[in-house]
Amino acid sequence: MIKYFATIWETVTTLLTGMGVTWRHMVAIRRDNVTLQYPEERWPRPERDIGFDHDKYNVIRSRLHVDIDDCIGCLKCERVCPVDCIKIDTVKVLNRGADIPNIRHKGITSFGTKKALVVTRFDIDMTECCYCNLCVYPCPEECIYMTGGPNAEKHDIDYEFSEYDRNDLIYRFAKKVSDEDVTNATTETQEVTD
Amino acid sequence: MTVDQLIDWFPISATWPGLTFLLAVLICAVPVFLFIAVYALVVIYGELKISSFMQDKVGPMGQGVGLHAWRWGLLQPVADALKLILKEDIIPASADKKLFILAPFIVFIGAFIAFSALPFSQTLIIADMNIGVFYILAVSSLGVIGLIMAGWSSNNKWSLYGAMRSAAQIISYEIPAALSIIAVIMLTSTMSMQGIIQYQSGFIWGFLPNWLIFNNPFMFVAFFIFFISGVAECNRTPFDIPEAESELVAGAFTEYSGMRYAFFFLSEYANMFVVAGVAATAFLGGWQSPIPGIFNSPAWGLWWFMSKTMFLIFVMIWFRWTFPRLRVDQLMSACWKGFTPIALVNIFGVGIWYLTLG
Known part of the structure; x- marks a missing residue:
């Protein structure tokens, strides 16, 4: 009989203890909350040290970016890409180094090179990119680079580039101008020079 | 009304x-x-x-x-x-179609018609029957027929197991629930829901509201027996062995989808309200204000009834997210060796208290 009531007593007290635990967790939710409301809150990026100076060597390689005004259309990055994820089309201009305002083409790069080509298409498919960084080395104008590291001041670090459609991960860096405008711009200069 | x-x-x-x-x-x-x-x-x-x-x-x-x-x-x-x-409404090919379609409605009706005797406030009750509590206890076990129909007609081993377990559980826990309600009826000498609440007006022990839970120590125990048995009747965790998802997928609801499943869900929540409402009415003074004499208009009555009921529903949710599920034998032994004898002793104790001190 004593055991019967002892069991009941133990049951009641242990159940109340359990309810106390959940109650404390419930009222302390704001302090103990561990869920990160992701798009509004983000974890801070951890500091990393793999033996290189962050300012000299880019350890982040978050995504490729192209400063299209500096691109001379030499196709070196397209040729070196091991997965062929870079596609470049160019059209020749006759007046080398001249600005063409109709298609927002700048004639001279920030390194002072006179451009001979209009880049009409510069697509990088980031779904195919293997982040090998090989396209960065041959670029004579240093206009294609991985964001982050020493390039952090040129472009924000972006490691969360998710999209709803896979096609949105094909980055189109070339200026958005119609083909007609490009042909007009290049043939007009041809007619003038002829 | x-x-x-x-x-x-x-x-x-x-x-x-x-x-x-x-x-x-x-x-x-x-x-x-x-x-x-x-x-x-x-x-x-x-x-x-x-x-x-x-x-x-x-x-x-x-x-x-x-x-x-x-x-x-x-x-x-x-x-x-x-x-x-x-969602798509799927009826399994080997199911007993008529029973399969009928079952969710029977389960829902069992919970739905119990609302007709719940006193939401002094004036807001659909039918103030002279057998109100008895009626609610009777119709709330109607749901078990629907659960057995669902389990049997699904033609699925998990459904059948779940249905059998729920039948055993609901019928077992009816007994301590009814026995603790008998203690209430002994004091109030009426089964009408409004009559039970009217009995609980005024003060007791000088300062406490004259709710039946404070009436005597036996009633205090009876409240917990009724409430826990009620939780078991709703098939809520920790008594959710009929739909134990780690053992039986979803028990009697395994083969149900879409709106039919929603009806089972709805009737579970409706059952929770009925159990909490009866517990609030029979033990916590229903629409009586916690400070007797003030805030006792019908509108406040609705507020008090709803707040008491919602608090008890919160406690049910609290139970669910605190306690692990009971094993089948533990569930049965808790009912037959724990609640039922204590409820019987309670009736005796309330009787003695009523005769000597009441």
Whole structure:
């Protein structure tokens, strides 16, 4: 009989203890909350040290970016890409180094090179990119680079580039101008020079 | 508002009594159904949030697109309901179709008709029967027929197991629940819900409201026996062995989908309200104010009844997210070796108390 009531007593007290635990967790939710409301809150990026100076060597390689005004259309990055994820089309201009305002083409790069080509298409498919960084080395104008590291001041670090459609991960860096405008711009200069 | 008053009030009641009755029933039933639907949305949201808080999560927070995207995930239950409505209604090929279709409605009706005797306030009761408590106890075990129908007609081993377990459980826990209600009826000497509440007006022990839970120590125990048996009758965790998801997939509801599943869900929440409502009425003074004498108008009565009921529902949710599920034999031994003898002793004790001190 004593055991019967002892069991009941133990049951009641242990159940109340359990309810106390959940109650404390419930009222302390704001302090103990561990869920990160992701798009509004983000974890801070951890500091990393793999033996290189962050300012000299880019350890982040978050995504490729192209400063299209500096691109001379030499196709070196397209040729070196091991997965062929870079596609470049160019059209020749006759007046080398001249600005063409109709298609927002700048004639001279920030390194002072006179451009001979209009880049009409510069697509990088980031779904195919293997982040090998090989396209960065041959670029004579240093206009294609991985964001982050020493390039952090040129472009924000972006490691969360998710999209709803896979096609949105094909980055189109070339200026958005119609083909007609490009042909007009290049043939007009041809007619003038002829 | 009672059905009888409505029937008397209708001017055509003498010429077409059948039509009048139908109209009166419709006028009472439609708001109750809407109330259950809205209340279920509120409690589902509460359950999502409370369960998350108890697990150090934040629950639905309105991330994403569409109906989910609102402050604090407030539209989450609406999105859930919409999802259940839009889902495909699957009837298994080997199922007993008639019973399979009928079962969710029987389960829901068992919970639904119990609302007709719940006193929401002094005036807001659909039918103040002289056997109110008895009626609720009787119809709330109607749901077990629907559960057995669902389990049998699904033609699935898990469904059948779940149905058998729920039948055993609900019938077992009816007994301590009814025995603790008998202790109430002994004191109030009425089975009418309004009569039980009217008995609980005024003070007891000088300062406490004269609620039956404070009436004597035996009633205090009886309240807990009734409430826990009620939780078991609702098939809520820790007594959810009929749909133990780790053992039986979803028990009797395994083969159900879409709106039919939603009806089982709705009847579970409706059952919770009935159990909490009866517990609040029989032990916590129903619509009586906690400070006797003030705030006792019908509108305040509705507020007190709802707040007491909602508190008990919160405790049920609290139970669910605290306790692990009982094993079948533990469940049965708790009922037959724990609750039933104590409830019987309680009746005896209340009788002695009533004769000597009452």
